[in-house]
Amino acid sequence: QVQLVESGGGVVQPGGSLRLSCAASGFTFRNYGMHWVRQAPGKGLEWVTFIRYDGSDKYYADSVKGRFTIARDNSKNTVYLQMNSLRAEDTAVYYCAKVRITISGMVIYVMDVWGQGTTVTVS
Amino acid sequence: EIVLTQSPATLSLSPGEKATLSCRASQSVSNYLAWYQQKPGQAPRLLIYDASNRATDIPARFSGSGSGTDFTLTISSLEPEDFAVYYCQQRSNWPLTFGGGTKVEIK
Numbered sequence: 161q162v163q164l165v166e167s168g169g170g171v172v173q174p175g176g177s178l179r180l181s182c183a184a185s186g187f188t189f190r191n192y193g194m195h196w197v198r199q200a201p202g203k204g205l206e207w208v209t210f211i212r213y214d215g216s217d218k219y220y221a222d223s224v225k226g227r228f229t230i231a232r233d234n235s236k237n238t239v240y241l242q243m244n245s246l247r248a249e250d251t252a253v254y255y256c257a258k259v260r261i262t263i264s265g266m267v268i269y270v271m272d273v274w275g276q277g278t279t280v281t282v283s
Numbered sequence: 284e285i286v287l288t289q290s291p292a293t294l295s296l297s298p299g300e301k302a303t304l305s306c307r308a309s310q311s312v313s314n315y316l317a318w319y320q321q322k323p324g325q326a327p328r329l330l331i332y333d334a335s336n337r338a339t340d341i342p343a344r345f346s347g348s349g350s351g352t353d354f355t356l357t358i359s360s361l362e363p364e365d366f367a368v369y370y371c372q373q374r375s376n377w378p379l380t381f382g383g384g385t386k387v388e389i390k
Contacts, residue, residue: 195379197327205319205327205370207379219377222284255326260338268333269374270317274326 162186162273164256169278172246176282180241182256182275190214190234193259195271196241198252198280208254210269211239224250246282253277285309285373287382295390302358304385306371311351315375318347318356321384322367330369331356361387 168180182194196208209230210219218230229242239256257271286309296302306316314334319327329338331347334354344359358365366389371382 204384205321205372205381207372207381210377210379219379221378260329260332269379270329270332270372271319271327272329272332272338274328276326 162258164258164273164275166254166256166275166278169254169280171281171283174247174282176246177242177244178246178280180243180254180256180278180280182239182241184237184239184258187258189237192261193267193269194230194232194239195257195259196230196239197255197257197271197274198250199255199277200249200252203252206252209241243280246280248282251280251282253279284378285312285376285380287371287373287380289369289371289382289385291385292383293386293388295388296361297390298361298363300361302356302361302365302387304356304358304369304387306349306354306356306382308352308354308373308375312373312375314350315373316347316349316354317372317374318345319370319372320365320367321370327370358387 163185165183193212195210211230227245232239255277257274260268260272288307290305316334318331321327335347346357368384368386370384
């Protein structure tokens with residue numbers, strides 16, 4: 161079955177760095193774009209970043225642009241989120257999610273399947 | 284960026300009742316609107332994409348409608364497991380954005 165497993169979360173001081181990983185299984189990872197979405201404690205969902213299936217395009221929320229970098233390694237079925245210059249407001253559960261692809265091959269830029277999340281605390 | 288406004292913030296209903304949730308966009312998103320369900324301590328789950336298409340294994344009691352700026356998620360008859368927070372999300376423009384959520388609670 162489709163599975164996404166995030167790791168790499170933890171406690172980091174303001175200004176510090178952290179790299180999150182998301183290991184994928186159960187689907188052809190190299191064909192799917194991937195998102196990172198976060199949720200601050202007690203708050204709603206915030207889309208963070210997206211990378212196309214081949215890494216050719218990347219998009220970022222304004223709140224993380226210039227500080228966070230998304231990358232992927234299709235040989236390892238893994239997507240990464242490098243987070244630098246961390247701030248208290250980056251404290252959140254970070255989820256990775258895959259896009260949906262229809263039977264006809266159309267890419268739907270929604271979060272079709274989600275991981276269980278990894279917690280980042282900046283303090 | 285496109286702002287999505289969900290209403291009401293909280294909906295208090297009994298099992299078996301019909302739930303109607305609203306999502307309004309600050310500009311047209313065509314039909315590129317999705318809905319998610321999130322239960323406490325769990326990751327969100329995709330319910331509806333492109334306004335009215337149910338995702339995999341989503342029960343028929345969940346339906347979506349709307350286009351342009353006004354969208355609705357309807358749960359025809361609430362089951363105990365449907366009490367949760369619901370979010371809308373647009374994929375019309377980058378950055379992708381979510382609404383603030385509607386909590387459906389047991390009355």
